Amino acid sequence: MNALVLIKQVPNTDSPFRINSAGTWVEEGNLTYGLNDYDRYALEELLRLKDAGTITELVALTVGPERASSALRTCLATGADRAVHIKDDALAAADPLSVARAIVAAVKDGGFSLILAGLQADDDNYMQIGPFVARLLGRPCATAVMRLELRDGATVRVERELENNRLQIVDLRLPAVITVQTGINEPRYASLKGIMAAKKKEIRTLTLSDLKLDAGAIAAASARFRTVRLAPPPKAKGAEILSGPADQVAKELVRRIREKTGVI
Amino acid sequence: MACKILTLVEHESGAIRDTTFELLGLAHRLAGEAGWSASDIKALAIGQDLAGPASSVAARGAAEVICAEGEAVRDYTCDGHARVLESVIGAESPEIVLIGHTPNGWDCAPVVAAGLGVPIATECSNVAFENGRPLFTRKAFNGKFIQVVDLGDARPKVATVQRGASPAFGGGTPGTVRVVPAGVAAGELRAAFAGVKKGETGAVDLTQASVIVSGGRGVGAAEKFGVVRELAAALGGQIGASRPVTDMGWLPHEHQVGSSGVTVNPKLYIACGISGAIQHIVGMKGSGYIVAINKDPDAPIFGVADVGVVGDLFEIVPALTRAVKEAKGQT
Ligand SMILES: Cc1cc2nc3c(=O)[nH]c(=O)nc-3n(C[C@H](O)[C@H](O)[C@H](O)COP(=O)(O)OP(=O)(O)OC[C@H]3O[C@@H](n4cnc5c(N)ncnc54)[C@H](O)[C@@H]3O)c2cc1C
DSSP states (O other), rough: OEEEEEEEEEEESOOOOBOOOTSSSSSOOOEEEEOOHHHHHHHHHHHHHHHEEEEEEEEEEOOOOOGHHHHHHHHHHHHEEEEEEOOGGGGTTOOOOHHHHHHHHHHSSEEEEEEESSSOOOOOOOOOOHHHHHHTTTTEEEEEEEEEEEEEETEEEEEEEEEEEEEEEEEEEEEEEEOTTTTTTTOOOHHHHHHHHHHHHOOOEEEETTTOHHHHHHHHHHTTTTTEEEEEOOSSSOEEEEEEEEEHHHHHHHHHHHHHHOOO | OOOOEEEEOOETEEEEEHHHHHHHHHHHHHHHTOOGGGEEEEEEESSOHHHHHHHHTTTHHHHEEEEOOGGGGGSOOOOOOOOHHHHHHHOOOOSSEEOOOOOHHHHHHHHHHHHHTTEEEEEEEEEEEEETTEEEEEEGGGEEEEEEEEOTTOEEEEEEOOTTSOOOOOOOSSOEOOOOOOOOHHHHEEEEEEEEEEEOSSSGGGGSSSSSEEEEEOOSSGGOOOOOOHHHHTTTEEEEHOOOOOOOOSSSSGGBBBBBSBBOOOOOEEEOOOOOOOOHHHTTTEEEEEEEEEEETTHHHHHHHHHHEOOHHHHHHHHHHHHHHHHOOOO
16 A cells, blocks of 8 residues: 655744744745654554555655655665655745645545655644645545554554543544654664765655646635734743853752741 | 534543643634634544533533544544544535644644645744634754744634643533534444553652653763762652653653653753653643753743743753752761
8 A cells, every 4th residue: 555644844843933024924044954753653653654654655746845855865774665745945934724625635536545655744833734635635634643553454453542541532534644752763864875875765745736726726725724923922921040150059959848848 | 404513522541631622712812703603613533432421511611512423433543533533524514624733633633634635834822813813832952943824714623722722611502412423434444543652651750750861862871860869869869851862761651751751840950961752841830840951042042931041951950960969078
């Protein structure tokens, strides 16, 4: 069977984040980027099925600007067979539903039995693309999956993470869409050989016109998902911040811990 | 039949979860802001044999509780829930749909939105009218920022709402309960419920600890955990962790504190190199005294801590270990 992993390139979480001048998103200039952490786990889950011979072809797909191709290269270097990059200026500020529609337009006839994605992207934290794609393709979906097992050629059994250390077991009929929670496996790193091999693998670029999608319709949908503002979170009561040389600060902490908790 | 606000009742085998009443609290505030009447607020419960639990929802803020019942939707599946939600939303044409941001809520809500062809605001910490428009406030960048979203002329406007975003509704005129068939047959569902099970547990039980020293991704590697371990030892406490630490196998899962780990309430909680994502905070905010050590002055963890140090944990934590030992007369 063939499988697809939906990936996103996101700013590294330790990047210097600053709000842009419009106050609607972050300033992109000073960020460094990498493959979304959740997606690394999704990719690994499919690579394991490929190693086992269950998956014949594994495709990685992203919607993003030029720079996002390096995240696809990472997927190719770790073992994906080919990649699809949906890239169009009209998608730069698109709403999540339009992004999902673009993905669906690209994969419609792909014959993918399994589509995996990360539970969420580390930048916008939307948790939407996987379920959106599932619904638009008319396929069943499960999110926050911590275990995945293909049963017979027709069903996949998944364990969805609930709260309080519990899991729900669900059988999905294939083809299905699954979003993966971190910790499901141990993602591998690319080998030097893999990195070299990736250079010869195909990244196919698709634009809106290739997908027969209309920029006007995307603009209209995006008007229904407008970021009015991005702001620092309201400061809760907040910690008193101690400063000074480490040893001095440590002594002061001990004094307070002793006074407030009595554990020392 | 129509309503302005439809909320989803979250229950497990008939036991109603608190988020249900919080959504109704939020719905009443929104109705007040919009000038809608309390009779414009309905709740939808999906499952089997719900009439009993539904009457408690009707008593606490829903003008009508629609119970969509059927054997095929007795247990939660995304496919079953989403189908019922889509058809009830179609019939009631609400302006706003509120669903709890819980594992089941975030699972089915986006499916419903895509089915209706409308956007969704996920994990909202607040929804409020501003200049006559409902605005959806949510976190982005794992809590580093809040994002305020306007869903334009979408109808309905769908949101998943964090627990604790609103107080529960205080009470009012009891509403009615209407039982309708779910209209879903098991055969047409492409997902089948196969049970709920407990996750792995281990020897360590953080719930009983009176001191916990936790390390996060900022510790950087399994072999660098020594500094955290030594401070925990000096204090006679246990070692905790944020999710990435257990995901990457630096520590076993049982050390994970947070919404998908354990909820702890020690006398003292020291967070080292933990940013303070909401999923971590819900697991430790009940601690007696919280110390945060983080090199980023804007890290959200400082918002819940009592005292904080901005700096490199590899300097501060060993210094603190020395100071603790000294204070205990161990040096
Ligand atoms: C459904 C779901 C459930 C989840 N459940 C949980 C859960 O139960 N528990 C949990 O913890 N998370 C959970 N998460 C993950 C959560 O959203 C965060 O991703 C996670 O808590 C971040 O962990 P962290 O703070 O260690 O890492 P990061 O957010 O990467 O933060 C690392 C911090 O370390 C600081 N730092 C780096 N180097 C140093 C240094 N040398 N000295 C001092 N500070 C330094 C950085 O400034 C940064 O603030 C869940 C997420 C989802 C979506």
